[in-house]
Structure formats: structure tokens, C-alpha cells
Amino acid sequence: MSSMIVENLVSGYGQMEVLHNLSLEIEEGQIASVLGPNGAGKTTLLRSIFGLLKPWEGRVIYQDEDITGYTPDKLVRMGICYVPQEENIFPQLTVKENLEMGAFIRTDDINPRMEEVFDLFPDLHSRTKSHAGELSGGMRQMLAIGRALMLNPSTLMLDEPSTGLAPFLVDNIFERVHNLNQTGVTILLVEQNAGKVLPFSDKAYILEGGEKKAEGVGKELLADEEIGKLYLGR
Numbered sequence: 001m002s003s004m005i006v007e008n009l010v011s012g013y014g015q016m017e018v019l020h021n022l023s024l025e026i027e028e029g030q031i032a033s034v035l036g037p038n039g040a041g042k043t044t045l046l047r048s049i050f051g052l053l054k055p056w057e058g059r060v061i062y063q064d065e066d067i068t069g070y071t072p073d074k075l076v077r078m079g080i081c082y083v084p085q086e087e088n089i090f091p092q093l094t095v096k097e098n099l100e101m102g103a104f105i106r107t108d109d110i111n112p113r114m115e116e117v118f119d120l121f122p123d124l125h126s127r128t129k130s131h132a133g134e135l136s137g138g139m140r141q142m143l144a145i146g147r148a149l150m151l152n153p154s155t156l157m158l159d160e161p162s163t164g165l166a167p168f169l170v171d172n173i174f175e176r177v178h179n180l181n182q183t184g185v186t187i188l189l190v191e192q193n194a195g196k197v198l199p200f201s202d203k204a205y206i207l208e209g210g211e212k213k214a215e216g217v218g219k220e221l222l223a224d225e226e227i228g229k230l231y232l233g234r
């Protein structure tokens with residue numbers, strides 16, 4: 001079953017069209033990746049899905065409901081969460097306070113959920129009282145993801161979680177993303193790092209100049225010589 005379908009999406013800023021008739025589909029429980037160089041339109045795609053940018057044309061369907069143009073607030077309540085590439089934590093607040101902020105719309109006991117987030121990211125557990133601004137880049141990314149998880153989303157959209165991380169941390173963060181998916185969360189992952197992401201992507205899309213250039217099972221795209229030469233810098 002599809003979790004989300006993006007249908008013939010056209011979107012941009014002012015007069016500038018960035019996404020040209022883009023379509024993609026994310027199956028429930030899977031990891032779908034959108035890969036492409038800087039400026040390809042990846043962030044524009046996530047912002048258009050998440051109601052931060054109004055699509056010019058096309059539709060976004062989530063669990064059979066047309067959610068095109070819904071506000072972030074409404075989408076969060078429907079189970080879609082988004083971790084932006086930057087400014088995704090509150091540096092002046094502690095780790096615990098950041099997680100509490102993540103749960104802002106919940107009125108029930110959030111402690112059990114916080115424990116689950118600590119199970120996924122044990123490093124955060126020992127730093128609950130640290131200010132988020134003092135954390136390393138890798139820990140900040142985990143906190144940003146942890147914050148989004150406080151709402152127990154069914155679909156999580158991640159914008160380049162490996163940005164600025166040392167290579168060994170990049171592997172680590174992708175492993176966590178993969179683990180998270182195995183707990184049942186559907187993931188839309190936006191990345192430049194195709195070589196690292198394709199091996200575990202159930203479905204991947206290559207985006208360039210706001211257009212879909214290729215799509216397929218991650219491992220198959222990875223093995224495709226033509227794709228490798230044209231889009232993966234081989």
C-alpha cells in the first residue's frame with residue numbers, strides 16, 4: 001500500500017519554477033530516497049509536501065487523502081513529520097527540553113515515548129541535561145530526529161541528515177535511519193550521498209534540475225553502470 005504519492009508536482013519560488021512535473025510514490029513501511037546534487041530541488045520537494053511552500057500544480061496524497069496545501073501543523077497531527085536540514089533543534093534548550101518541545105501537541109504522558117527515543121539513540125540518554133548547542137554534529141542530528149519521533153510519526157521526512165558529519169558518523173546516522181525504518185516508520189530520505197543511501201533504499205529517485213532522471217530499487221540503481229556514470233559520479 002502507498003503511504004504517500006506525489007503526483008505531477010510543480011513548485012517554485014516567485015517566478016522561478018523549480019520542480020517540473022515531479023511524481024513519486026512511497027510505500028508504507030519502506031525507505032524511499034530522493035538523491036541529487038545541490039540545487040536539484042530536494043528541499044523544495046520536502047517543503048512543498050510539508051505545506052511550507054504552496055505547490056503550483058499537482059497533488060500530494062497521503063493514505064488516500066489529498067493533503068496538498070495542508071499546513072505543517074495539520075500534517076504533524078496526521079502523522080507526517082519533517083526534519084529540516086538546518087536549525088532543527090533549539091540550541092539554548094537542553095536535550096530533554098528539546099524532546100519535550102517535539103511532543104508539543106501531545107497531552108498524554110510523553111515519558112514512555114522518550115524512553116523509546118533513548119533506546120534508539122542511547123547517546124542522548126546520558127546527555128539529557130546538556131544544552132543542545134553543546135552537542136557534536138552527529139548528536140545534534142540524532143536529537144533532531146528524536147524530536148520528530150516524539151510525535152510517533154508514521155512517516156518521517158529527513159533532509160540530508162548526513163550534512164556536515166565526519167565520514168564515520170555518516171555511516172552511523174544512516175544505520176540509525178535504517179533501524180528506525182525497521183521499527184515500522186515510513187521514511188522519505190533526501191540525500192546527496194547516493195553511494196551510502198542506495199544500498200538500503202527500497203525505492204530511490206534521482207533528481208536533477210527539478211526533474212526525475214531515474215527511479216528504481218536502490219540496489220538496482222547502484223548496480224546500473226549508465227546511472228553510475230551519469231548521476232553517481234563513477
Ligand SMILES: Nc1ncnc2c1ncn2[C@@H]1O[C@H](COP(=O)(O)OP(=O)(O)O)[C@@H](O)[C@H]1O
Binds near residue numbers: 037
Ligand atoms: N527561498 C528560495 N527562494 C528562491 N529560490 C530558492 C529558494 N530556495 C531554493 N531556491 C532555488 O531553488 C532551486 C532548488 O533548491 P533546493 O530545493 O534547495 O535544492 P536542493 O535541496 O536539492 O539542494 C535552486 O536553484 C535554489 O537556488
Ligand SMILES: [Mg+2]
Binds near residue numbers: 044
Ligand atoms: Mg536541500
